[in-house]
Amino acid sequence: MGSSEERVVAVIMVGGPTKGTRFRPLSLNIPKPLFPLAGQPMVHHPISACKKIPNLAQIYLVGFYEEREFALYVSSISNELKVPVRYLREDKPHGSAGGLYNFRDLIMEDSPSHIFLLNCDVCCSFPLPEMLEAHRTYGGMGTILVIKVSAESASQFGELVADPDTNELLHYTEKPETFVSDRINCGVYVFTPEIFTAIQDVSSQRKDRANLRRISSFEALQSATRSLPTDFVRLDQDILSPLAGKKQLYTYETMDFWEQIKTPGMSLKCSGLYLAQFRFTSPHLLAGGDGSKTATIVDDVYIHPSAKVHPTAKIGPNVSISANARIGPGKCSCHSFNCRVEVFHWEMVPCPG
Known part of the structure; x- marks a missing residue:
């Protein structure tokens, strides 16, 4: 275990309005990270x-x-969790590592x-304290959360190979054309501050190559202008792949659920996964968890405290009812094809079942 004097910080990459276009139309009126899943903004779960995390x-x-889009939420969650949360706006794209x-x-x-x-x-259970403990055992610069998936779906993600005994990352490739491994990168990491030196090295090498191209020939210069900016550094291709097999990176495999939230359809699935997790982590958030018989x-099912639900209504399964919603008598809400659910407006209809 680490010393009680050690401090840990967390950085959550939230993207921007030019990203996550596959999540439209859900993200047209609200930033994707603030879209509700299981009654909480998406970013609330991580x-x-x-x-x-100890010593956070x-x-x-x-x-x-824009900072104003996150100002209210950042203030609210900081007060709720008693941990400082701060939004940092990038002036331009720097890549996942460059940011x-x-x-x-x-x-x-x-x-x-x-x-x-x-x-x-x-969307996952985020076993962060366990990752940190494993990382301290491994040593090295970083530890990556990984999960086993089907061979058919692996190519959609970053595939990796790890030593079965030491968990050292031996090989990493982003969305390969041919099958490499059924273990994939979950997009959750813990690093030592040495990660900044690794990113700086990539940026410096890119600057050196750009300078060499400029003085070689006009044709090389044209090629350099089409290359990545010197301060744009990708975590997967520029950091993980080159450092694999050098005793710098390790893996921690989760046996729990994991999904990427890229499309509107995935938001429904992930909301259900988080609601199911609440049974074990936050049963007080689930309707009926306090023994009430309001419906x-x-x-x-999650029902916001400000929502009004008639006692004769039938709610569930896997449903979240947002703030100030009104559910009338005899109404039904469920995730079936017989009942209609709209994202920003709940249309409650008599359940045919």
């Missing part, structure tokens, strides 16, 4: 998981959205011994 000093959200490096001075203000990096559009509740 933030809540970060709260469980700060949580940063990094993205391209981290761009705010290195702020991130290192608390002199953290470890830095968690999470992608917002990931007929079927399986996992």
Whole structure:
């Protein structure tokens, strides 16, 4: 275990309005990270998981959205969790690793011994304390959360090979054309501050190559202008792949659920996964968990405290009812094809079943 003096910070990448277009139309009126899943904003789930990290000093959200879009939520969640949460807006795209490096001075203000990096559009149980403990055992610069998937779906993600005895990352390739492994990158990491040196090295090497091209020939110059900016560094291709097999990176495999939240359809599935998780982590959030008999509740259901549900209504399974919603008498809400559910307006109809 680490010293009680050690401090940890977490960085959650939230993207921006030019990203996540596959999530439309759900993200047209609300930033994708604030879209509700299981009654909570999408970004709330990784933030809540970060709260469980020992010696957590700060949580940063990094993205391209205007600061005003996150101001109210950041203030609210900071007060709720009693942990400082701060939104950092990128001036331009820097890549997943470059975005981290761009705010290195702020991130290192608390002199953290470890830095968690999470992608917002990931749905899982976020075993962050367990990852940190495993990372301290492994040593090295970083540990990656991985999961086993079907061979057919693996190619949609970053595939990796790890040593079965030491869990060292031996090989990493992003969305390969041919099958490499059924273990994939979950988009959740813990690093030591050495990650900043690794990112700086990539940026410096890119600058050196660009300078060589400029003085070689006009044709080479044309090629250089089409290459990536020197301060744009991708975590997968530029950091993970080159450092694999060098005793710097390790893996921690989760046996729990994991999904990427890329499409509107996935939001329904992931909402159900989080509701099911509430049974074990936050039963008080589920309707009926306090023993009340306000309506007929079927399986996992979240009802916001400000919502009004008639006692004769039937709700569930896997349903979240948002703030100030009104559910009338004899109405039914469920995730079946016989009942209609709209994202920002619930249309409750008599259940044919």
